[in-house]
Amino acid sequence: MSTVGKPVICKAAIAWEAGKPLVVEDVEVGAPKAHEVRIKLAYTGVCHTDAYTLSGADPEGAFPVVLGHEGAGIVESVGEGVTNVKVGDHVIALYTPECGECKFCASGKTNLCGKIRATQGRGVMPDGTSRFKCVRTGESLLHFMGCSTFSEYTVVADISVVAVQPEAPMDRTCLLGCGITTGYGAATITANIQPGDNVAVFGAGCVGLSVVQGAAAKLKGKGRIFVIDINDDKKSWATKFGATDFVNPTKIDGKRIQDYLVDVTDGGFEWTFDCTGNVEVMRAALECCHKGWGESIIIGVAAAGKEISTRPFQLVTGRVWRGCAFGGVKGRSQLPGLVQDYLDGVLKVDEFITDRRGLSDINQAFHDMHSGLAVRTVLDVSK
Ligand SMILES: NC(=O)C1=CN([C@@H]2O[C@H](COP(=O)(O)OP(=O)(O)OC[C@H]3O[C@@H](n4cnc5c(N)ncnc54)[C@H](OP(=O)(O)O)[C@@H]3O)[C@@H](O)[C@H]2O)C=CC1
Ligand SMILES: N[C@@H](CCC(=O)N[C@@H](CSC=O)C(=O)NCC(=O)O)C(=O)O
Ligand SMILES: [Zn+2]
Numbered sequence: 001m002s003t004v005g006k007p008v009i010c011k012a013a014i015a016w017e018a019g020k021p022l023v024v025e026d027v028e029v030g031a032p033k034a035h036e037v038r039i040k041l042a043y044t045g046v047c048h049t050d051a052y053t054l055s056g057a058d059p060e061g062a063f064p065v066v067l068g069h070e071g072a073g074i075v076e077s078v079g080e081g082v083t084n085v086k087v088g089d090h091v092i093a094l095y096t097p098e099c100g101e102c103k104f105c106a107s108g109k110t111n112l113c114g115k116i117r118a119t120q121g122r123g124v125m126p127d128g129t130s131r132f133k134c135v136r137t138g139e140s141l142l143h144f145m146g147c148s149t150f151s152e153y154t155v156v157a158d159i160s161v162v163a164v165q166p167e168a169p170m171d172r173t174c175l176l177g178c179g180i181t182t183g184y185g186a187a188t189i190t191a192n193i194q195p196g197d198n199v200a201v202f203g204a205g206c207v208g209l210s211v212v213q214g215a216a217a218k219l220k221g222k223g224r225i226f227v228i229d230i231n232d233d234k235k236s237w238a239t240k241f242g243a244t245d246f247v248n249p250t251k252i253d254g255k256r257i258q259d260y261l262v263d264v265t266d267g268g269f270e271w272t273f274d275c276t277g278n279v280e281v282m283r284a285a286l287e288c289c290h291k292g293w294g295e296s297i298i299i300g301v302a303a304a305g306k307e308i309s310t311r312p313f314q315l316v317t318g319r320v321w322r323g324c325a326f327g328g329v330k331g332r333s334q335l336p337g338l339v340q341d342y343l344d345g346v347l348k349v350d351e352f353i354t355d356r357r358g359l360s361d362i363n364q365a366f367h368d369m370h371s372g373l374a375v376r377t378v379l380d381v382s383k
């Protein structure tokens with residue numbers, strides 16, 4: 001029986017309260033309204049940002065909510081006026097939409113589309129309402145990052161979804177919805193890495209390792225890529241993606257990591273990336289940039305109330321501090337290109353997957369992330 005135009009009852013993992021395990025239970029997912037798309041999700045990754053919001057540290061975090069923003073699936077139905085995707089398309093949800101018209105999109109200078117950012121941040125669809133309801137309690141549930149992929153079905157704005165090559169397996173393309181694209185894009189689109197440059201990547205999770213992969217592609221074997229992580233197990237991971245050096249900052253005889261790195265590189269790096277979300281690490285990443293031209297890119301997301309600091313002298317003497325979201329990648333224009341790179345064997349994706357589970361096991365996926373065991377767990381949302 002067709003579900004088009006009707007609410008669908010399915011399983012979703014609900015975050016009822018900050019800091020509490022998710023509860024997998026029945027939700028009702030409303031039919032898509034005008035310029036909305038209902039997706040039957042197949043797979044979702046679990047990103048550190050999901051854990052960050054679940055922890056209660058996100059100033060925009062609100063509950064109860066259906067988290068998840070790294071998902072791939074198939075379009076089940078579309079609302080009036082949707083022209084960019086059709087029923088049956090294989091798609092990736094986009095937490096950074098691309099309307100092509102707003103001031104940000106029209107500028108050509110950024111991927112930060114502004115069209116629906118305000119409602120997305122409040123956890124509702126662009127018309128100010130939710131498509132999720134808990135069957136047990138009848139309560140309305142919030143959306144998350146415009147995606148809510150910890151569910152069998154979700155509804156997103158049409159500008160928050162991109163159709164990709166159907167031959168690409170969705171248990172891999174889901175990871176292009178955030179972690180891999182964020183790191184790879186930061187290195188290949190946001191930064192301007194040239195062969196011969198030296199690069200430092202702080203934090204070797206999915207995002208950091210993806211920066212390494214992107215940096216290696218730009219360096220073409222000329223220049224060094226340092227990975228700095230407090231977990232020695234990440235050394236072999238870093239090497240696998242192209243790092244030339246690994247440093248554990250807890251094992252350098254009490255030296256400050258930035259001083260150590262400036263010493264061993266004869267002045268510091270052309271490019272550094274924070275992929276930890278720790279503001280002290282962000283400072284170190286800036287301060288190990290080369291005087292005169294080194295640039296540090298913040299990717300990590302820091303908790304509410306945290307602020308970055310350094311001596312202004314660090315910037316006076318030519319270092320640049322900046323950041324990016326989703327790697328600077330424009331989802332609708334550029335994601336199919338990354339999927340093609342994956343299909344062509346140019347972009348590693350499979351290698352990031354440390355575990356596969358069903359949605360019913362989602363709390364174990366969060367546990368494995370916190371214990372440093374997981375780079376990415378891929379969840380089959382139907383199980
Ligand atoms: N700007 C954007 O668009 C995006 C931002 N993010 C953010 O990027 C960050 C990374 O995400 P993700 O890769 O999923 O996270 P992970 O938790 O998988 O990876 C973080 C890594 O950093 C390591 N680490 C923690 N503290 C330090 C430290 N003091 N020095 C060096 N390494 C450290 C961790 O080690 P250990 O294994 O021991 O914990 C882990 O290996 C998060 O803050 C996330 O919220 C994510 C996606 C998009
Ligand atoms: N609500 C958070 C915002 C955290 C944040 O910066 N998110 C990134 C994506 S992180 C993905 O895993 C982002 O897209 N930022 C740009 C944006 O417009 O949100 C907070 O306030 O800390
Ligand atoms: Zn993410």
Ligand SMILES: [Zn+2]
Nearest residue numbers: 099102105113
């Ligand atoms: Zn826009």
